[in-house]
Amino acid sequence: MISLRHLTKRYGDTTAVADLSLEIRAGAVTGFLGPNGAGKSTTMRVIVGVDHPTEGSATIGGERYTDLRYPLHVVGALLDARAVHPGRSGRNHLLAMARSNGIGRRRVDEVLELVGLSAAAGRRAGGYSLGMGQRLGIAGALLGDPPVLLFDEPVNGLDPDGVLWIRQLTRRLADEGRTVLVSSHLMSELQLMADQLVVLGRGRLLADAPLAEVIAGATPVVTQVRCADAGGAELLGQRLASHGYHVERPEPALLRVANAATAAVGDLAHQAGVAVHELTAQTASLEEAYLRLTDGSVEYAAAGSPAGRSAQ
Numbered sequence: 001m002i003s004l005r006h007l008t009k010r011y012g013d014t015t016a017v018a019d020l021s022l023e024i025r026a027g028a029v030t031g032f033l034g035p036n037g038a039g040k041s042t043t044m045r046v047i048v049g050v051d052h053p054t055e056g057s058a059t060i061g062g063e064r065y066t067d068l069r070y071p072l073h074v075v076g077a078l079l080d081a082r083a084v085h086p087g088r089s090g091r092n093h094l095l096a097m098a099r100s101n102g103i104g105r106r107r108v109d110e111v112l113e114l115v116g117l118s119a120a121a122g123r124r125a126g127g128y129s130l131g132m133g134q135r136l137g138i139a140g141a142l143l144g145d146p147p148v149l150l151f152d153e154p155v156n157g158l159d160p161d162g163v164l165w166i167r168q169l170t171r172r173l174a175d176e177g178r179t180v181l182v183s184s185h186l187m188s189e190l191q192l193m194a195d196q197l198v199v200l201g202r203g204r205l206l207a208d209a210p211l212a213e214v215i216a217g218a219t220p221v222v223t224q225v226r227c228a229d230a231g232g233a234e235l236l237g238q239r240l241a242s243h244g245y246h247v248e249r250p251e252p253a254l255l256r257v258a259n260a261a262t263a264a265v266g267d268l269a270h271q272a273g274v275a276v277h278e279l280t281a282q283t284a285s286l287e288e289a290y291l292r293l294t295d296g297s298v299e300y301a302a303a304g305s306p307a308g309r310s311a312q
């Protein structure tokens with residue numbers, strides 16, 4: 001388990017992380033989200049002792065990273081896949097990491113196999129593709145078989161097979177009872193991967209809840225009804241409104257009904273004698289929930305983007 005207590009990190013005038021208190025629990029994949037510059041990487045760097053908190057603390061299983069004798073046995077991290085000596089082979093990079101933590105050669109070969117890099121292990125890491133670099137970073141994180149894993153943008157540069165592999169790997173690690181914290185800007189991927197979500201905006205906590213709760217809480221349930229013709233939509237719209245439903249009509253024959261079950265809408269259409277060609281519950285996506293949650297917390301927005309509009 002990772003515990004953050006009033007964690008604050010400032011770089012000069014920039015407050016990267018502001019009074020962050022939360023626990024990242026074991027046995028789950030926790031997705032770590034937030035706009036560019038929200039403080040995700042800084043938080044991860046502080047957890048693994050690369051950066052030091054200005055105030056507050058970050059502990060892993062009750063201990064600060066800097067107090068750990070063999071840190072790779074406690075926490076493994078993929079932070080910056082490019083942070084590898086380019087002239088070293090993948091295997092030698094891992095051997096150097098292993099040596100400093102009392103880990104044997106056999107484990108190096110095991111993790112190379114696990115990440116699919118055995119055949120390329122003798123090649124210079126500087127010549128690796130982005131995806132191979134990610135795999136090498138993940139091999140390093142797994143080296144000490146640690147109970148806590150941090151992956152910063154792990155699917156970056158991976159092909160679809162690699163993305164699926166990461167999804168299965170994070171699931172397996174969580175099912176084994178480990179603490180797995182994964183940051184990503186790929187909402188569709190996190191929606192498939194995460195059990196729990198932590199969302200930051202401008203260094204502050206915006207949400208810390210199960211994935212399903214974040215999605216349900218931020219986006220209303222909408223039922224979409226496509227009627228056979230505009231007259232039917234008009235009539236059904238009036239019926240729904242008289243039953244207290246909030247109805248929008250984006251097209252002449254199309255209605256969008258907030259917080260209504262499909263069964264209730266179908267029954268009303270039947271009673272009104274309105275022919276319906278489509279009746280669907282619009283499932284909310286993590287992306288929609290995320291955009292709502294972080295609205296106003298986006299620091300770097302292009303003109304015309306959703307965040308850019310709300311900031312004007």
Ligand SMILES: Nc1ncnc2c1ncn2[C@@H]1O[C@H](COP(=O)(O)OP(=O)(O)OP(=O)(O)O)[C@@H](O)[C@H]1O
Nearest residue numbers: 011014015016034035036037038039040041042043
């Ligand atoms: N070493 C540093 N020196 C100065 N400022 C920094 C440093 N590292 C981060 N920052 C600043 O701290 C803030 C948080 O950055 P951080 O990289 O943690 O955000 P992030 O959520 O990981 O963003 P991204 O999604 O773009 O990776 C930003 O304003 C950034 O410019």
